[in-house]
Amino acid sequence: MGREFASLTARWCHLLDVDFQPRIAAICDTNESLFGWYKNHFPSIEQFTTNYRDLLANPRIEAIYCAIPHHLHQQVYCDIVRAGKHLMGEKPFGIDKPANDAILSCLKEHPNVFVRCSSEFPFYPAAQKICDMIENKAFGKIIEVNSGYLHSSDLDPNKPINWKRMVEFNGEYGCMGDLGMHACHIPFKAGWKPVNVRALLAKIITERPDGKGGQAACKTWDNATLCCEARDPDRGELFPMILKTHRIDPGQKNTWYIEIKGTKVSMRFSTKLPKTLFWMDYQGGEQIWQQIDMGNDTAFKTITGGIFEIAFSDVIFQMWAAFLYEYVHGKPLKRFAACVTPQETAWTHELFTAALASQRETKTVEI
Numbered sequence: 001m002g003r004e005f006a007s008l009t010a011r012w013c014h015l016l017d018v019d020f021q022p023r024i025a026a027i028c029d030t031n032e033s034l035f036g037w038y039k040n041h042f043p044s045i046e047q048f049t050t051n052y053r054d055l056l057a058n059p060r061i062e063a064i065y066c067a068i069p070h071h072l073h074q075q076v077y078c079d080i081v082r083a084g085k086h087l088m089g090e091k092p093f094g095i096d097k098p099a100n101d102a103i104l105s106c107l108k109e110h111p112n113v114f115v116r117c118s119s120e121f122p123f124y125p126a127a128q129k130i131c132d133m134i135e136n137k138a139f140g141k142i143i144e145v146n147s148g149y150l151h152s153s154d155l156d157p158n159k160p161i162n163w164k165r166m167v168e169f170n171g172e173y174g175c176m177g178d179l180g181m182h183a184c185h186i187p188f189k190a191g192w193k194p195v196n197v198r199a200l201l202a203k204i205i206t207e208r209p210d211g212k213g214g215q216a217a218c219k220t221w222d223n224a225t226l227c228c229e230a231r232d233p234d235r236g237e238l239f240p241m242i243l244k245t246h247r248i249d250p251g252q253k254n255t256w257y258i259e260i261k262g263t264k265v266s267m268r269f270s271t272k273l274p275k276t277l278f279w280m281d282y283q284g285g286e287q288i289w290q291q292i293d294m295g296n297d298t299a300f301k302t303i304t305g306g307i308f309e310i311a312f313s314d315v316i317f318q319m320w321a322a323f324l325y326e327y328v329h330g331k332p333l334k335r336f337a338a339c340v341t342p343q344e345t346a347w348t349h350e351l352f353t354a355a356l357a358s359q360r361e362t363k364t365v366e367i
């Protein structure tokens with residue numbers, strides 16, 4: 001993820017009409033073999049270190065993007081914030097709820113530090129259009145919301161284990177901690193907070209090659225289906241919201257989707273068809289789903305014409321523009337052209353902790 005960010009800083013001129021530009025001044029990774037790539041491509045980098053505290057001591061660094069395994073989030077995020085550096089953190093923003101609570105209380109003590117959590121998928125133009133419709137309260141009474149993030153590479157039982165499949169590094173949440181922020185981002189920004197959850201969690205592949213010739217136990221949850229009731233803050237009404245985070249969903253490579261069904265308007269988008277927005281208006285009469293090519297109509301304008309396609313690295317770019325825009329201007333460009341806030345990460349921890357209890361007790365848990 002560090003290289004994803006670095007590469008787009010090298011094409012910052014792609015963005016139009018922005019009054020900010022990041023410059024990468026330093027790199028930290030415990031794996032020194034990664035430094036060569038940065039050295040080859042970024043002459044601006046003045047400091048390479050395997051100890052993140054060296055970055056905190058560097059007065060020339062204003063902000064840090066910290067993408068490290070989940071068991072390190074609490075310690076490192078809090079140290080960054082205490083050092084007065086602005087922070088783009090990664091999900092799940094703490095390995096569990098106590099870690100997230102600790103990060104949020106550290107933030108309260110340092111209100112001048114700007115902190116957000118990365119989650120890029122709402123920056124697809126079709127997703128932004130759905131967000132505009134939420135903003136305009138166009139859906140009518142919400143019938144149901146489906147949002148999710150699906151992967152499939154773990155279907156291969158011979159894929160060696162890595163830290164994301166180990167409870168001690170990835171956390172008890174498993175796939176929810178790894179993928180859940182993406183599924184929650186738009187619903188939570190819309191204020192659609194779940195009030196209860198019945199979670200169906202699955203461990204499908206319980207052993208994997210350990211990369212050293214043996215087998216290792218794989219104890220994390222592979223798939224989670226969270227059946228929630230959420231409250232629409234505008235109408236005060238409850239509606240069903242189904243959030244899926246699957247690491248083993250046959251055929252799905254990196255599928256993020258959102259579907260909102262309303263009495264007036266329904267919309268759905270999936271990264272499987274990255275430029276296609278499905279849309280239905282209903283005012284009586286025939287119920288006709290329309291299909292619209294969204295092209296490159298992004299929140300932050302770029303040199304690419306509106307008729308062309310958008311891709312994963314472009315939405316990461318948009319997310320970084322949103323982070324810097326909000327840091328520089330003190331407010332987001334638009335409510336939904338914004339990164340996940342620390343408060344929104346806290347809501348995901350409430351949900352995932354309740355989901356674990358729901359699975360344990362095989363019952364619906366109030367949040």
Ligand SMILES: NC(=O)c1ccc[n+]([C@@H]2O[C@H](COP(=O)([O-])OP(=O)(O)OC[C@H]3O[C@@H](n4cnc5c(N)ncnc54)[C@H](O)[C@@H]3O)[C@@H](O)[C@H]2O)c1
Nearest residue numbers: 001028029030031052067068069070090091092118119178
């Ligand atoms: N937003 C997204 O789409 C997205 C995608 C993938 C991962 N992530 C998140 O990014 C974070 C990292 O995931 P990843 O896939 O990049 O993992 P990764 O294993 O590919 O990279 C983690 C890096 O952290 C380094 N590291 C470990 N301990 C360190 C320490 N103490 N100090 C400095 N560096 C250290 C490792 O050497 C490694 O290079 C996680 O929180 C993950 O959930 C987000």
